[in-house]
Structure formats: structure tokens, C-alpha cells
Amino acid sequence: MAKKFFIKTYGCQMNVHDSEYMAALLKGMGYIPTTSKEEADIILLNTCTVRKKPEQKAYSFLGRLKYQKRHRPLIIGVGGCLAQQQGELLLKRMPHIDFVFGTHQIYRLPEIISKLNKKGKVCETNFSYQLEPPKGVIPTFNKFRAYITIMQGCNNFCTYCIVPYVRGREVSRRSESILEEAKRLLDMGVKEIILLGQNVNSYGKDRREEISFAELIRRVGNLPKLRRLRFLTSHPKDLTLDLIKTFKEVGTLCEQIHLPVQCGSNRILKKMNRRYSREDYLKKIEMLRKVCPEIAITTDIIVGFPGETEKDFKQTISLLQEVSFDDIFAFKYSDRPPAKAVGFKEKIGEEIKAERLAAVHEVQAPITKAKNREKVGQRLEVLLDDYSKRGEMGLSGRTRCNRVVNVRAEASLLGHLVEVEIDEALSHSLRGRIIKVLD
Ligand code: SF4
Structure with a gap:
């Protein structure tokens, strides 16, 4: 056996x-x-x-x-x-x-x-950077949506973060090898590819001969058979105008970006070593929305970073209101040795952190709900890539703006792109009816 x-x-x-x-x-x-x-x-x-x-x-x-x-x-x-x-x-x-x-x-x-x-x-546990996956090993959890790791590690050393210590420094894969892997996946029937890295938009900076991340997006995005492309995760300081423009130029690139801001106070952003200001961040949001008005933007927020005053925290709240994110992922700060912030004084108490986290969710929840409600009545392209977790619905998939949609559908439609009319908006997902099959 x-x-x-x-x-x-x-x-x-x-x-x-x-x-x-x-x-x-x-x-x-x-x-x-x-x-x-x-x-x-x-x-x-x-x-x-x-x-x-x-x-x-x-x-x-x-x-x-x-x-x-x-x-x-x-x-x-x-x-x-x-x-x-x-x-x-x-x-x-x-x-x-x-x-x-x-x-x-x-x-x-x-x-x-x-x-x-x-x-x-x-x-x-040696750091040895075997970047290329072994030949013939193809992970296939989902037959229609696949991930490709394009780089490992991070050089940024945000003061709260342990990643550079446990994943090492940035090392990019060769673009030819990424393109080969993408072609193999597309030949197997994959329709959506997600390029992964701790900080994808600094792709190629460690290899002089390599193309930029924007160019990689163009090359992968224009592969025949590819229907959709996404990338994760981006650092705001490395989001260039050239990369922003790809949202307009590359038809397969989905209108969605996760752009972690972490907080709205310049004083705390500096202590976090994020290397952008609130104003820089807002400028990038403005550019993204100018180039791609329908883009969905999500972010990460940390509350209770050492030394975060009530005034700093209010700036995070006002940033949420100003940007109006499609959704957020918010967390309480915790010490992660050996990250630098472990040694920072003025630690914030657990009770205050919990209150601030609740306040962040209270501000964001109606924004997320309203953004979801805007979709009701719209006809959206959905890639049906899984069985619905809501048993009665049949299948589920994602819109190009990365929202989960549940539909009543036969299993034979699994893996198809369909046009769905949205009937209902729930807190974290949508429901709709299939209008037509697109492929
Ligand atoms: S938060 Fe992101 S960018 Fe900053 S060190 Fe960690 S992985 Fe790198």
C-alpha cells in the first residue's frame, strides 16, 4: 500500500x-x-x-x-x-x-x-540558493491558476521584519527559466499565472544582465495561451512608472495590486525603515488609478509599532479613509527577533494594540462592503478554478480584480472563463449568475 x-x-x-x-x-x-x-x-x-x-x-x-x-x-x-x-x-x-x-x-x-x-x-538549514526547481517537478494544486517563484529573499530590512534573516538576500531567477516554466504550465492548461517574490518589483536588480520586472511582466504577459497574470508582493518604493504602465499595456495583467503601506505616519514609516513617505505612497496610488482607473488596491497595516502615538495612529486611520482600499490585512505589531525593532523602546501595550486593530477594522469594513456592493449588477469575467466552499453554489472563481465569486454551475465548467452578472455582495465574496462562457 x-x-x-x-x-x-x-x-x-x-x-x-x-x-x-x-x-x-x-x-x-x-x-x-x-x-x-x-x-x-x-x-x-x-x-x-x-x-x-x-x-x-x-x-x-x-x-x-x-x-x-x-x-x-x-x-x-x-x-x-x-x-x-x-x-x-x-x-x-x-x-x-x-x-x-x-x-x-x-x-x-x-x-x-x-x-x-x-x-x-x-x-x-544552509543558505544555498537553489533557485531553479528540479526538472519535471510541477506543483499542481490548482490546474488552472499557478504560481511561479521568480526570486527569493529580501534586502530591505524593514525594522519589524524577520524575512531577510530567514529567507536571505534577494536573488532573482533567470528570466528565460521563468518564461520556460510559464510555457510549461500554459501547455498543461493553466490559464492564470501569479509571479511570486517577497519583493517582486525589485526583480533583476541583483543581476546586471537581467531584464527589469516591468519587462518580465511584458514577456510573460504576452505568452500565447496566457489569459491572466498577477504578481505578489510589491514594495511601494520599487513601484516604478514603467511597471505601473504595464497595467495599461499588457492585456493579460489583471487590474489588481497588493501594495503594503503598513502605516500612515511619516515618523513611524521612518522608524520602520520603509524608505517612502505617506506622500510618496499616495502619489503612487494616484498614478496607479490614473493609468488603470478600475484597479483594485489592497494593503497591509501594522498597528502598535513601538513608539506609535495616538497622533501617528490617527494618520493611519486618515490614510485608510483617503485611499479607500478595496480590502486590507491588519495586524498587531509583535517582536520578531532578531529584527531591529525588538530593541526599540516605547513598546505599546497589548490592550492599546487590540483597540487600534479594532478601530482599523471598524473604519475599513464599510469601505470594503461598499466596494463590493459597487459590483452588484456589473458583468465581470471570472475564472472558475475551484469548487465552491458554499456547497449549494457549485463553483467559485476570481474576478480580474481578485474578488471571490460563487456561482451555481456544473463541474464541467471548472477551468473556464465565464462572464458573470453579480447579484449579491457579501462581506468577503460575491455571488452571481453565469451569463456566458468566454472560452
Ligand atoms: S516587510 Fe517585506 S520588504 Fe520589508 S523586510 Fe520584510 S519582506 Fe522585505
Whole structure:
């Protein structure tokens, strides 16, 4: 009987995509996926340390596995940022873990697992930058929407962020290799590609001979068979006019951008080492909307950064009102050693952070709702790429502006682009009727 694997993922889209690779590699070793950890022969945990919560969740998940390990043969491996940061310490702290593999070791997973028999416990956390995925390994969680990691790491050292320490410095893949991977995915029937990186719009800056990110967008975006293109995540300081113009020039590039602002106070932005001001950010928003009036803009907000006064916080609130984002992801600041802000004085109390987080949501919720309501009555292109989580609806997909839409539809329409008339706006999704099939 084939052995089974279960992967639990915490954190960002980069981690989700890394888990897709882990799954593809395990399948290559003859394992089959299971949705039940109780019946898995191998359990992998792909961890995140960007915030305190996912880290705590990872520890508690690992703690619960101890019991299972006592009662049956089970291999437990931990990857991702926590694995990179803790390394051997993790094996010492939780002896029921069999192996730890860092953020640069994912493609070596089969080799690491095979070492277990010979060496017992294994810890591999070297920074080695194997950027090119192994040939023939194609992650296929979703057959119609695929991610391509175009670069690893980050050079920005925002003072609250641990990423440069656990993912290393920026290293871009070769554009030819990205284009080849994109063509392979399109030949397999993928219709939408999302280019991924911690800071995608600084793509190519570490390679003199490489093209810019805007040029990469043009080349990938003009590939025959591609219907949609997106990218994630952008740093406001690296969002050039050339890149902004691609929203107009490249027909496949969807009208959507995630542009983390973090806060609205120049004083705090400086302490965060974000290297743009509130005014710079607003200017970029203005340029984006001028070039592409229908663009949907989302952002990240951190409340309670050390030293954030009531006056600073009010500037974040006024920025939310001024920009009118389509949606936001807001978090309370937490210390992430060894990030620089850990050493900053004037830490904000948990109660104040919670109040500020609630205030941010209170301001944004009606804006998001109103933006969703604007869609009612409109006819929008939707790529039906999954079964709906709302059972009665059938299928779900995303608009070009990245909103989730549920429709009543037969499974045979899975993977098709359809035109949908929006009937109803909920807080985080839309519902509609299919008007016609577009492909
Ligand atoms: S840009 Fe800043 S927040 Fe984003 S990954 Fe790099 S250091 Fe972290």
C-alpha cells in the first residue's frame, strides 16, 4: 500500500507555493496525499515566523503530534521560516521531530528524507540558493491558476521584519527559466499565472544582465495561451512608472495590486525603515488609478509599532479613509527577533494594540462592503478554478480584480472563463449568475 503524506502550512502565499513543491516532491517519491493527519505516514509542517500567532500555532500543532508519534510509525518534518531560524534547537526542544529543513532546502526534500534511515535525525538549514526547481517537478494544486517563484529573499530590512534573516538576500531567477516554466504550465492548461517574490518589483536588480520586472511582466504577459497574470508582493518604493504602465499595456495583467503601506505616519514609516513617505505612497496610488482607473488596491497595516502615538495612529486611520482600499490585512505589531525593532523602546501595550486593530477594522469594513456592493449588477469575467466552499453554489472563481465569486454551475465548467452578472455582495465574496462562457 502506498504511503501517505499530510502537509500543514502557515503563513504567506510564498509558503503555500513552497508546500505545493513539497507535495510534488513527495508524490515523486511514491507518497500519496491525505487530508487526515491521523492516517499519514509522513507529516510536514511548513512554518512562518513573520508574526507571533502563526509561530505559536506551529508549536501547538507540533505539540499535538507527540501523542500520535508515540502510537504509530510516523515521520515528522518541519520546514519554512521557523525551521530556518531555530534549526537544531527545534530538534532539541521537540525530540519527536525527525527532521528540520530550511527555506533554501525545499528542493532537497527527497535527499533529506532518505538520509533519515542512515543518520537518524537530520537538520539542513544552509543558505544555498537553489533557485531553479528540479526538472519535471510541477506543483499542481490548482490546474488552472499557478504560481511561479521568480526570486527569493529580501534586502530591505524593514525594522519589524524577520524575512531577510530567514529567507536571505534577494536573488532573482533567470528570466528565460521563468518564461520556460510559464510555457510549461500554459501547455498543461493553466490559464492564470501569479509571479511570486517577497519583493517582486525589485526583480533583476541583483543581476546586471537581467531584464527589469516591468519587462518580465511584458514577456510573460504576452505568452500565447496566457489569459491572466498577477504578481505578489510589491514594495511601494520599487513601484516604478514603467511597471505601473504595464497595467495599461499588457492585456493579460489583471487590474489588481497588493501594495503594503503598513502605516500612515511619516515618523513611524521612518522608524520602520520603509524608505517612502505617506506622500510618496499616495502619489503612487494616484498614478496607479490614473493609468488603470478600475484597479483594485489592497494593503497591509501594522498597528502598535513601538513608539506609535495616538497622533501617528490617527494618520493611519486618515490614510485608510483617503485611499479607500478595496480590502486590507491588519495586524498587531509583535517582536520578531532578531529584527531591529525588538530593541526599540516605547513598546505599546497589548490592550492599546487590540483597540487600534479594532478601530482599523471598524473604519475599513464599510469601505470594503461598499466596494463590493459597487459590483452588484456589473458583468465581470471570472475564472472558475475551484469548487465552491458554499456547497449549494457549485463553483467559485476570481474576478480580474481578485474578488471571490460563487456561482451555481456544473463541474464541467471548472477551468473556464465565464462572464458573470453579480447579484449579491457579501462581506468577503460575491455571488452571481453565469451569463456566458468566454472560452
Ligand atoms: S520588504 Fe520589508 S516587510 Fe517585506 S519582506 Fe522585505 S523586510 Fe520584510
